Amino acid sequence: MKVYLCLAAAVGGWFYLRHRLRTWKAVRDARRAIDAGKAAKSREAARRALTQRLHALLPDTAVSRLFGWTPERRIRPTVRVARRGPFGRYERIDPAQHILVVGFTGSGKSSTLRVLAAWAFASPRWSLEAWDGKWGASVRAYRGKCPVLDTMDAIEARLRDLVTRELPARALMAEPPHLAIVMDESRLLNELSSAALRDLVTVIQTGRELGVHLWFGLQDPKTDSVPSEIRDQFSAKLVHQLQTEEAARVALKELVSAGWSPHRLMRSGQMLIWTPVRAMSAPRVVYGLWLSAGRLAALERKGPYAAPEFARPVVLVKASARPPVRTEGAGQAGARTPGRTADALTGRQREALMALDVADRPLGAADLARELGIERNRAHDVLTQLRRRGLVAQAADGFTIPLDRQAEKD
Incomplete structure (x- = not known):
């Protein structure tokens, strides 16, 4: 009996030791995989340029100041959209082409489109x-400078007009003027009717040689969000930070395997610029220029084109902070004390008012400093001066333009 018990104990011990050995090997392999992943990440981080690593560590205010957009002294045939570093040379692209700007929300995609628009202005x-088919929310800064189509019916009617009237008329011109169409909402393609989508395909396939160019913003690159007959027509792609490799492959296809990896960018504002010429070289991370919506709204348009219904001047009028003073004249009512007008405002105050006007929420001093690229104390001084003039009101979460002032401005 003792022999059988000893034999059973030996067999049980052998199975237990085998189980422990297998568990130890599994844990060892998992640790090795983790260590290999950490080593690969550290090597990848070491291969990144020093400027890219420094850019990821800078605060937002410093980035907006170092890489802020500034107007050029003379207009060149190419537009600068990024820099190679804080003191590096500018990266330029040809605006006379279909341009696709890709990046998730907050990656700097809309700022790049505003930089292109500022050059066109x-x-x-x-x-x-x-x-913009969403009531003009994403193109609010463009109002007053160019036609803004904010309903799907207006967009579809404009596409039909382009195909049936404007493109044939441009074909008869020796040098047709350039028209850029900014679309910062990729969901427009999913809401267009089939006939309007065919018109858009016609415009993008035949419009470039006739001077019509599409500058398209895409925040969710999927195979079903943009049809292939439209996606393949873009000859320039400005790819900001993406979240997944799948999204990167939709935007850049097989180039992801060659090192074009926007999903590995370290911070918003970093991007890759793809053109047919650059596709043959190694990818270079550049840093997009920052242009806020408020500053774009404050720019003056120098081109000759402006539809009358979109070219009404915006005049900001400040009424007196005191109540109306009424006199007991003979049949004459008292008049409101005259106030200051927008002509007495400084350029910084006008930019602040424009930023508050296009913002979808009240802005604090830190938000305004980030929009204008200035120090926070200077932004606070500007808001205080505007509040004393009665042009802005202070809410619980920041400053905003009062409703009565917006009515006077309209």
């Missing part, structure tokens, strides 16, 4: 249109 032979 300063060019005498360029006109601009902004399309």
